[in-house]
Structures are given as structure tokens and as C-alpha cells.
Amino acid sequence: MSERVQNRSAGQGPGTKAERRLAAQLAAKKAAEARRRRQSMLGAFVGVLAVAALIGGIVWLNSGDDDKKTQSAASPSASAITEPTAAAPALPEGADPALKTKPKVTPGTGELKKLTVNTLIKGKGPAVKKGQQITTNYVGVFYKDGKEFDASWNNGQPATFAIGVGQVIPGWDQGLVGVPVGSRVQLDIPAELAYGNSGEGGRPAGPLRFVVDVLAAQ
Incomplete structure (x- = not known):
């Protein structure tokens, strides 16, 4: 058996290097796809957090509006008073x-x-x-x-x-x-x-x- 044939049998020939390149390319492709999937999942998670924060903010604002409505109902506004109420003036001694x-x-x-x-x-x-x-x-x-x-x-x-x-x-x-x-x-x-x-x-x-x-x- 010649030395060239022996090199091929040992996995060191020209054909084997091409296979290695192909395998490396496939591995790189799989790694890229894995990164894309992770990024996609991360983006989806961030999106869920953003939606949750937005919903929470809306609920908080509505709660504040409800508090304001409660306060408004509890005390009359200035426009609801037909005549302003003035404090009684200080009168001189013996005044009517x-x-x-x-x-x-x-x-x-x-x-x-x-x-x-x-x-x-x-x-x-x-x-x-x-x-x-x-x-x-x-x-x-x-x-x-x-x-x-x-x-x-x-x-x-x-x-x-x-x-x-x-x-x-x-x-x-x-x-x-x-x-x-x-x-x-x-x-x-x-x-x-x-x-x-x-x-x-x-x-x-x-x-x-x-x-x-x-x-x-x-």
C-alpha cells in the first residue's frame, strides 16, 4: 500500500479537509440559528414586560382618576358655589x-x-x-x-x-x-x-x- 493511500485511510487526505470545512460551515450555521432563536425569545420576553408595564401604568392612571372623582364628589367645586363665602369681618367694639x-x-x-x-x-x-x-x-x-x-x-x-x-x-x-x-x-x-x-x-x-x-x- 502506498503512502498516499495510507494518508487517506488515516483521515488526512484532500477529501477529508473538504468534509471538515463543510462540517464547520454547518456548525456555524447551527450556532447562528441558535443565537437568532435566543434573541427572538429575549425580544418576545422584553415585549411581554413592556405590555405588562403599559397595562400597569394604565391601571395606575385610572386609579388616580378614580381618586380624583372621589375627592370631587366629597367636596363642592368653586363653580358650584353661587356666592363666595367671606369670613366674618372684625368689628369695632360695641358694633351691631x-x-x-x-x-x-x-x-x-x-x-x-x-x-x-x-x-x-x-x-x-x-x-x-x-x-x-x-x-x-x-x-x-x-x-x-x-x-x-x-x-x-x-x-x-x-x-x-x-x-x-x-x-x-x-x-x-x-x-x-x-x-x-x-x-x-x-x-x-x-x-x-x-x-x-x-x-x-x-x-x-x-x-x-x-x-x-x-x-x-x-
Whole structure:
């Protein structure tokens, strides 16, 4: 037997090397397929986790909405309150307890030609002097129809200003000087002593009626 034939019998000939290459290629192909299967399984697992997280997030959001609905049902919204509730103002000593309640203001009658001051509740304090800082609660309505356009009661904060020096409309400057602290007065003010008849800048036009509580003066 020749040496060449002996090499083939031992698995070392040219044909055997080709078979090895083929076997290596098949093994590489199988390894690649195995990697693809693992990647596919990993991708599917990640997808399941993502879906689970999304479902969990939706459930959490819906739970939050339910909590909000419960809270809304438990307490009325601001829009459901027809008239804001103001804290009772601090009253001067000996003042009528009626000053703790917002007054109801009705429209006037006839043509208003001059400033008219009517005392609804007479206070026991000193008279307001020109130049003093006074603190008031007030309601303002249109004289002709009684429609409210402004009120300190609606925000629970009395108004403080200097009186008789031009910081407020002439009807207030003229009508409140001399009023005793602790009083509630009704001021019927013609247009020329208020904001005029034009309503410029969104101001209330025409004759006005105010009910003013004088809470302090200093």
C-alpha cells in the first residue's frame, strides 16, 4: 500500500479537509440559528414586560382618576358655589352684629339728582375725619336695576383707603366723612360723582348705590 493511500485511510487526505470545512460551515450555521432563536425569545420576553408595564401604568392612571372623582364628589367645586363665602369681618367694639353679614341691596326708584346718604345702622365710634385711613366692607349695585358690580364681601377682604383726599370716587369722599365708625350707610351717588355715564374702561356707568360698613378709622 502506498503512502498516499495510507494518508487517506488515516483521515488526512484532500477529501477529508473538504468534509471538515463543510462540517464547520454547518456548525456555524447551527450556532447562528441558535443565537437568532435566543434573541427572538429575549425580544418576545422584553415585549411581554413592556405590555405588562403599559397595562400597569394604565391601571395606575385610572386609579388616580378614580381618586380624583372621589375627592370631587366629597367636596363642592368653586363653580358650584353661587356666592363666595367671606369670613366674618372684625368689628369695632360695641358694633351691631348685623355688620358680620353681607347686606342685600335693592335698586333705587326715580331719578337720582344728588348724593344721598342714608344711615342703616348707626355706629357708636368716633366720626370719620377727612384724611383718615378707613376700613370698609361694601356692596356696589347699579341704582336703576340693583345688579351687583362689585363687593368686598366676595373676596373676604375689607378695603382700606384714605378718605376725602381723592383716592376714591367723590361720592365716597363726600358721603363717608362724618359717619361714625361701626355704621352701615347707603350711598346713592349720581353719575357725575361716580364714574360718569360712559362706562369707559369697563367701569360701572350711570348712578350707583353702595351700602358701606365703616369698620375702622385712624
